[in-house]
Amino acid sequence: MQEIKERFKELRKELKLNQSEFGKRLAVSKDVISNIEIGRVQPKTLLIDAICDTFKVNKDWLVNGSGNMFNDSKENVELEELLYKISKENSSLYPTVLKLSQLDSESLVLIDSLLDKILKK
Known part of the structure; x- marks a missing residue:
């Protein structure tokens, strides 16, 4: 073991x-x-x-050594790591990420759609 x-x-x-x-x-x-x-x-x-x-x-x-390594899914852990890295490298993003965390799912869908459109330009 x-x-x-x-x-x-x-x-x-x-x-x-x-x-x-x-x-x-x-x-x-x-x-x-x-x-x-x-x-x-x-x-x-x-x-x-x-x-x-x-x-x-x-x-x-x-x-x-019992059970799964993570309580949350691996994707959640990766997201937390990414957010930590972003906030460390660019502290001006912190207020934006904080605001995003307070949105409901409908608003997040709208933001995601807007970001897709911006990135396609």
Whole structure:
């Protein structure tokens, strides 16, 4: 059976993050991630909880290897990663993304249609 250190590494690779990026998202150093992945130390409960909250990881999978890796669909996790990347690279988009998150589905369909038209020009 796979050990927690292997699931840490598998998760990080699934998220397409290096150890430094993974640690930064969790407010820990690259060394902490490296030490966990090589089995030098066991992850603390606080870090496990942070991983599960930040990346929507199934805690039972991370700790015991049971169930699916993610609580949400992979698409939701990818969307969260994309939004994080966009907001990090262009902070002026944050207010727009915030407004989009407050729209109902009918309004989002209209916005999507408008964006399609703009992109076709």
